[in-house]
Amino acid sequence: xxxxxxxxxxxxxxxxxxxxxxxxxxxxxxxxxxxxxxxxxxxxxxxxxxxxxxxxxxxxxxxxxxxxxxxxxxxxxxxxxxxxxxxxxxxxxxxxxxxxxxxxxxxxxxxxxxxxxxxxxxxxxxxxxxxxxxxxxxxxxxxxxxxxxxxxxxxxxxxxxxxxxxxxxxxxxxxxxxxxxxxxxxxxxxxxxxxxxxxxxxxxxxxxxxxxxxxxxxxxxxxxxxxxxxxxxxxxxxxxxxxxxxxxxxxxxxxxxxxxxxxxxxxxxxxxxxxxxxxxxxxxxxxxxxxxxxxxxxxxxxxxxxxxxxxxxxxxxxxxxxxxxxxxxxxxxxxxxxxxxxxxxxxxxxxxxxxxxxxxxxxxxxxxxxxxxxxxxxxxxxxxxxxxxxxxxxxxxxxxxxxxxxxxxxxxxxxxxxxxxxx
Numbered sequence: 061x062x063x064x065x066x067x068x069x070x071x072x073x074x075x076x077x078x079x080x081x082x083x084x085x086x087x088x089x090x091x092x093x094x095x096x097x098x099x100x101x102x103x104x105x106x107x108x109x110x111x112x113x114x115x116x117x118x119x120x121x122x123x124x125x126x127x128x129x130x131x132x133x134x135x136x137x138x139x140x141x142x143x144x145x146x147x148x149x150x151x152x153x154x155x156x157x158x159x160x161x162x163x164x165x166x167x168x169x170x171x172x173x174x175x176x177x178x179x180x181x182x183x184x185x186x187x188x189x190x191x192x193x194x195x196x197x198x199x200x201x202x203x204x205x206x207x208x209x210x211x212x213x214x215x216x217x218x219x220x221x222x223x224x225x226x227x228x229x230x231x232x233x234x235x236x237x238x239x240x241x242x243x244x245x246x247x248x249x250x251x252x253x254x255x256x257x258x259x260x261x262x263x264x265x266x267x268x269x270x271x272x273x274x275x276x277x278x279x280x281x282x283x284x285x286x287x288x289x290x291x292x293x294x295x296x297x298x299x300x301x302x303x304x305x306x307x308x309x310x311x312x313x314x315x316x317x318x319x320x321x322x323x324x325x326x327x328x329x330x331x332x333x334x335x336x337x338x339x340x341x342x343x344x345x346x347x348x349x350x351x352x353x354x355x356x357x358x359x360x361x362x363x364x365x366x367x368x369x370x371x372x373x374x375x376x377x378x379x380x381x382x383x384x385x386x387x388x389x390x391x392x393x394x395x396x397x398x399x400x401x402x403x404x405x406x407x408x409x410x411x412x413x414x415x416x417x418x419x420x421x422x423x424x425x426x427x428x429x430x431x432x433x434x435x436x437x438x439x440x441x442x443x444x445x446x447x448x449x450x451x452x453x454x455x456x457x458x459x460x461x462x463x464x465x466x467x468x469x470x471x472x473x474x475x476x477x478x479x480x481x482x483x
Contacts, residue, residue, distance in 0.1 A: 081282065082279075082280030082281055082282045083279060083280065083281060084282045085194070085195065085198050085281075085282075085284060088194050088198060088267075088271060088279075088281070089190075089191050089194050089195075091272075092190050092191070092193075092194045092270060092271045092272060093187060093190060093191070095271060095272035096190050096270070096271065096272035097272060098186050098189070098190060099183075099186060099187060099190055101186075102179075102182060102186040102187070105182070106176070106180050106182075106183050108179075109175050109176040109178075109180075110176055112172045112175060112176070113172040113173055113175075113176050116165070116168045116171070117169055117172075119165040119168065120158075120165060121157075122155055122156060122157035123155070123156045123157070124153070124154070124155055125153075125154050126151060126152070126153055126154070127151070127152045127341070128149075128150070128151045128152075129148075129150045129151075130147070130150075131146070131147065131148045131149075131150075132146070132147045132148075133145075133146055134146070145347060146345060146346075146347055146348075147345070147346040147347060148343055148345050149343070149344045149346065150341060150342065150343040150344070151341050151342060152339055152340065153339070154337075154338070154339050155336075155337070155338040155339070156335065156336070156337050156338075157335065157336045157337075158333065158334075158335045159334045159335055159336055160333065160334040161328060161331070161333045161334075162328050162331035162332070162333075163324060163325075163327075163328045163331070164328035164329075164331075164333075166324075167321045167322070167324035167325035167328060168321070168325050170317075170321040170324075171318045171322050171325065174314045174315070174317045174318035175314075175315075177311075177314040178311045178312075178314035178315045178318065179311075181307045181308070181310045181311035181314060182307075182308070182311045184307040185307045185311060188307070188475060188478075188480055189475075190270070191475075191480060192471055192472070192480075193270040194267070194270050194271065195467075195468070195471040196468050196471065196472075197263065197267040197270045198267055198281055199284075199464050199467045199468050199471075200263045200266070200267075200464065200468075201260070201263045201264055201267050201279075201281050202281060202283065202284060203263075203460050203461060203463075203464035204256065204259050204260035204263040204264075205260060206460040206464075207256045207259065207260070207457055207460055208253070208256045208257055208260050210256075210453065210456035210457050210460060211249065211252050211253040211256045211453070212253060214249045214252065214449065214452065214453040214456070215246070215249040215250060215252075215253055217249075217428070217449055217452065217453075218242070218245050218246040218249040218449060219246060220432075221242050221246075221435075221442075221445055221446075222239070222242040222243060222245075222246050224432070224435065224436055225238040225239045225241075225242040226239055226242075228435075228436070228438070233438050234438070237442075238442040241442045241443070241446060242442065242445075242446075245446050245449055245450075249449075249453070252453070264278070264279060267279060284467070286463060286466070286467070292408060293404075295400065295401055295404055298400045298404055298473075298476075298477055299396070299397045299401070301477045301478070302396050302397075302399075302476060302478055303393065303396065305477060305478030305479055306396055306477070306478035307478060308392070309389075309392055309393065309396060309478075312385070312388060312389045312392050313389060315385050315388075315389075316382070316385045319378070319381050319382035319385045319386075320382060322378045322382075323375070323378040323379060323382055325378070326371070326374045326375045326377070326378040327375060329364065329370075329371035329374060329375070330364065330371060331364075332361060332363040332364070333361075333362045334359070334360070334361055334362075335359075335360045335362070336357075336358070336359055336360070337356075337357070337358045337360060338355075338356070338357045338358075339355065339356045339357075340353075340354070340355035340356070341353070341354060341355075396476070399476040400473075400476045400477060402476075403469065403472045403473040403475075403476040403477075404473060404476075406465075406472070406473075407466070407470060407473050410462055410465050410466040410469050411466065413462050414462050414463060414466055417455075417458055417459040417462040418459060420455045420458065420459070421452075421456060421458075421459045423455075424448070424451045424454075424455035424456075425452055425455075427448050427451065427452075428445075428448040428449060428451070428452040431444050431445050431448040432445055432448070
């Protein structure tokens with residue numbers, strides 16, 4: 061995976077302002093990776109999986125413990141007497157060690173290692189999800205900022221039209237209805253601006269949340285230049301790339317191998333076990349001041365015969381979990397192929413739409429200027445000016461929307477293929 065290359069490319073694409081530069085996208089990604097709870101959660105999950113591996117490996121070591129006791133009692137002798145009081149202090153050193161279990165410990169260690177591998181891949185996947193969330197929210201903030209600027213430009217255009225309508229009405233060239241119509245359009249542009257400002261605040265809150273901050277934290281984002289369109293590839297090639305690069309798929313494959321290991325562990329329940337046990341210690345009686353010592357060594361053979369079908373059902377359970385994980389892996393592969401197809405087609409569509417959106421904006425601007433000029437000379441009606449105004453406002457927002465969705469599509473395709481490289 062080339063996350064470092066991705067961050068470097070995003071850093072080159074981001075163009076911070078000269079004075080008091082705002083955060084670039086690369087800086088925001090870095091903040092999110094350090095600050096977002098999901099990345100810390102993934103790290104702790106991997107740490108727990110590593111501890112489980114150590115726990116499984118400890119089964120190969122002997123266990124040593126000290127068993128210390130103190131006993132106080134009285135023996136009553138009703139016929140011959142006398143009664144006997146005693147206090148005995150004893151301590152034993154106990155050694156237990158499994159010598160042979162026909163693969164149960166090995167299977168348990170293998171399962172723990174596969175779980176650790178899956179946790180590491182999952183941590184990597186969480187990192188990529190955080191990065192994509194930052195990219196999407198950052199691009200949407202940029203779009204919201206451009207939408208506010210577009211609404212402000214439309215408001216200025218509406219003010220110009222209103223001023224023109226008033227001047228023409230004052231000279232008696234146009235009716236008062238033109239002024240009322242222009243005022244109505246101006247009010248609509250003011251409402252649009254208010255709505256766009258609200259949307260910008262909401263998008264900034266989403267961006268702050270994706271960085272692991274409270275939604276009310278104010279963030280300034282540097283502008284981003286539109287990157288060169290990536291070279292189109294065949295869908296099957298992209299799907300093949302995703303099957304080799306997607307870390308969530310690797311995590312699921314590790315989970316499948318973990319299930320295989322648990323199957324081996326369950327099968328070992330039918331096999332005998334050989335263990336060693338040693339015990340040695342001393343006792344001291346306080347009343348008669350006598351001492352005693354003892355030791356015992358044993359080689360134990362445990363052969364399972366019947367345990368209420370527990371071993372049978374454990375094997376069935378392990379087999380069912382393996383099959384379930386296999387089906388989850390197959391479903392994930394299908395979903396990945398669909399994600400790649402969707403992201404690829406979406407990117408291609410916005411690549412084709414961007415030149416048309418730019419032409420639409422330029423033509424809408426020319427149409428508006430032409431209609432307004434004709435209106436100033438009394439050759440056009442105010443209704444046509446209002447229509448041209450709305451078309452220009454819509455074209456500005458549409459161009460920003462297409463450009464933003466193109467950026468988001470590039471990020472989503474990189475995420476879907478598991479590469480996260482700058483196109």
